Amino acid sequence: MTGILDRLERGGWIDRARDPSDRRGVLIQAARGRGAEVLRLYLVDSGMNAAMDQICADYDDEELQLLADFLHRTAAAARAGAGKLTAP
Secondary structure, X not given: OHHHHHHHHHOXXXXXXXXXXXXXXXXXXXXOOOHHHHXXXXXXOOOHHHHHHHHHHOOOHXXXXXXXXXXXXXXXXXXXXXXXXXXX
16 A cells, blocks of 8 residues: 555655654545546546446436435445544
């Protein structure tokens, strides 16, 4: 993992900083000012938007509502689970 983070940092994709609450910890965050470039790489240049549009076109509105509900509920469950892991 350290090697991957080193490469991302050298490439200007992430910033690392010491965790002020734990001297052994390191905080990782996306580099400022690279958001538009990331969106372009993953959504525009990769054709992901067109592929997602095609996938969604195969579902009717009711099915899309069901899928959206499922995704919202699983994301909420993941946030709740993560919150329990970080709670004191």
